[in-house]
Amino acid sequence: MTSSGEDSSSSDSEERAAYQAAVRLTRRNFVISSAVLGAAPFAFTYFARPASAAPLARVKLGSPILTESVLLDLLPIKGAGADALRMVQGEIEKATILRTIYTRGQDYDAAGNVTIPGSVWDQISKVGNTALAILEERRRELQPTFREVDTAEVQIRRAERGEEELDETRRQLMALTHAAEARNVSAVLDAQSGALLHLSYMGELLVPKFPFQVTMDEQYDSIPRLLGRATVDMTIRRDAPADGPASAPANASLLAAPLQSTIMGNVSLVVDGYSAPVTAGNFIDLCLRGFYNGLPVSFNATEDAGTNSTLQVAIGGTYREGFVDPITGNVRRLPLEVLRADPKSGNVPFYGAARNTRVFTKAPAVQTFRIPGAVAAFHPPGDGNGGSSQFFWLTDANLDAEGVFMDASAEALDGRYSVFAYVISDRAAVAGALRPGDGASYAVDKVYVNYGADNLVKTRAATFKELLLNKGPGGGDADE
Incomplete structure (x- = not known):
C-alpha cells in the first residue's frame, strides 16, 4: 500500500512519460491511463515533423497537421537558416499534443469536457519558451537572404518585413506560453497556428532564388x-x-x-x-x-x-x-x-x-x-x-x-x-x-x-x- 503523496508522484511520472512518448520523432502509439485522466483510457498517435516532410506523407502518419505547417514544409530552403527555422517549427509543433487530446479524447466529466493532464500544460508552456529561446539564439541565421537581383529599396522592404515577422512570431510564442499557463485550450491552438504562420513568412525571406526553371509547351x-x-x-x-x-x-x-x-x-x-x-x-x-x-x-x-x-x-x-x-x-x-x-x-x-x-x-x-x-x-x-x-x-x-x-x-x-x-x-x-x-x-x-x-x-x-x-x-x- 502506498501513501497519497506516493500516488501523486506516481501519477506525475505517468503524465510525463505519456507526454514524452507523444513528442518523439518516431511513431508511438500509447495509452493515457485512467490514473492520468481519471477515466477510461484511450489511444492516440502523435508524429513530429520528419526531417524531409511532404504534406501527403505527414497525413498518412496520422497526426493532426496544421495548414501553417504545410506552408512551412513546402518552403524550398536549405542551409543554416533552414535548420534554425525547422528547429523552431518542430518545437512549436510539439503543442499539437493538446490538439490531439482535444480532438481524439473521450468525455471525462459530466459536462462532456476532456481533462488535460497538468503536466501536459506544463510541457506546452515549455514549448513556447523553448521555441522563443531558439528563435532568439538563431536570430542572425533567420535574417532575410541577400539577393543580388534586389534593388536597395527591395532589400530595405525585405529587412523591415523580416523584423515585423520576427516580432509577430515572438508575440505569438509568448501568447502560447501565457495561454498554457491559463489552461486555455482555444488560445493555445490559436497562438500555435499564428506562430507557425508568421514563421512561414520569415521562411519566405530565406529563399535565395526561385528553386527551379519553369518549362512547358x-x-x-x-x-x-x-x-x-x-x-x-x-x-x-x-x-x-x-x-x-x-x-x-x-x-x-x-x-x-x-x-x-x-x-x-x-x-x-x-x-x-x-x-x-x-x-x-x-x-x-x-x-x-x-x-x-x-x-x-x-x-x-x-x-x-x-x-x-x-x-x-x-x-x-x-x-x-x-x-x-x-x-x-x-x-x-x-x-x-x-x-x-x-x-x-x-x-x-x-x-x-x-x-x-x-x-x-x-x-x-x-x-x-x-x-x-x-x-x-x-x-x-x-x-x-x-x-x-x-x-x-x-x-x-x-x-x-x-x-x-x-x-x-x-x-x-x-x-x-x-x-x-x-x-x-x-x-x-x-x-x-x-x-x-x-x-x-x-x-x-x-x-x-x-x-x-x-x-x-x-x-x-x-x-x-x-x-x-x-x-x-x-x-x-x-x-x-
Whole structure:
C-alpha cells in the first residue's frame, strides 16, 4: 500500500512519460491511463515533423497537421537558416499534443469536457519558451537572404518585413506560453497556428532564388508566373430576396426579386508559387485585374468512379468559357500542374497528364486534398489541361469524424488537380455561414492582393491596344 503523496508522484511520472512518448520523432502509439485522466483510457498517435516532410506523407502518419505547417514544409530552403527555422517549427509543433487530446479524447466529466493532464500544460508552456529561446539564439541565421537581383529599396522592404515577422512570431510564442499557463485550450491552438504562420513568412525571406526553371509547351508562354508567394483576401457575399428565400415563388428567378446582400466573411489565402508557379500566377494576375469581383460561388457534388465516393466542393471564378487573354485573344488555358517529389530534383511541378504511370510512381504527389483549406484550379472532367479561371475547395462537409482532415476519399483528387493556395484564416467561420441549397446565391464580392504582387512575372507584356481592349471580366468589352 502506498501513501497519497506516493500516488501523486506516481501519477506525475505517468503524465510525463505519456507526454514524452507523444513528442518523439518516431511513431508511438500509447495509452493515457485512467490514473492520468481519471477515466477510461484511450489511444492516440502523435508524429513530429520528419526531417524531409511532404504534406501527403505527414497525413498518412496520422497526426493532426496544421495548414501553417504545410506552408512551412513546402518552403524550398536549405542551409543554416533552414535548420534554425525547422528547429523552431518542430518545437512549436510539439503543442499539437493538446490538439490531439482535444480532438481524439473521450468525455471525462459530466459536462462532456476532456481533462488535460497538468503536466501536459506544463510541457506546452515549455514549448513556447523553448521555441522563443531558439528563435532568439538563431536570430542572425533567420535574417532575410541577400539577393543580388534586389534593388536597395527591395532589400530595405525585405529587412523591415523580416523584423515585423520576427516580432509577430515572438508575440505569438509568448501568447502560447501565457495561454498554457491559463489552461486555455482555444488560445493555445490559436497562438500555435499564428506562430507557425508568421514563421512561414520569415521562411519566405530565406529563399535565395526561385528553386527551379519553369518549362512547358509554348502555348502556355503568355501565362504570368508567380515566382514566390502572395497573400490574398477574398470577401464572400450572399444575395437573397429581401424577405428571405422562402418568400419568393418557387418558379421565380432570384435575379427578378429585390435582393439583400450580406457579407459572409473574409477569407485569407496564401498563394504558393513554389508549388504551382503557373496556376498561382494565373490566379494572382486575375485577382489584380479585378476579374473575380462579383463572380458566383457555386456548390457541387463530385463523384469519383474509382472510389465510389462523393465530395462536396465550392467552385468560384466561373465566367463563360474562362478568361480571355488579351495577349492571345483566346481563352487562357492552364496546364495540369502537380508538385511531385522527384528523387533527383526534389520537389518540382510536373505538367500535363501522365503518359506513363511509372513516372508518377517514382515522383509521388507532394500535396493532398486531405489538408483542410487547400485551393486548386478546376478543370473539365477528363481534360487536365482545360482549366482557366475557375478554382475550387472542399467544403467542411467533407471533414472526417474528428474534424482534423478531409475524409480519406479526398485523396482521389490528389495529382489530378493543381493545388496552388491554402486558406489561412476565417475558413471555418465563412464555411459555417455558407448554406448551399438555401435558395440564396453566393459570390466573390472583392479580392485584394495584400502582399507578393511583385513576385508576379509576366513573360510577355501586352501592347497598348491589348490593354485598351481588356475592359471586361473576360478580357473583352465590359458591355458585350
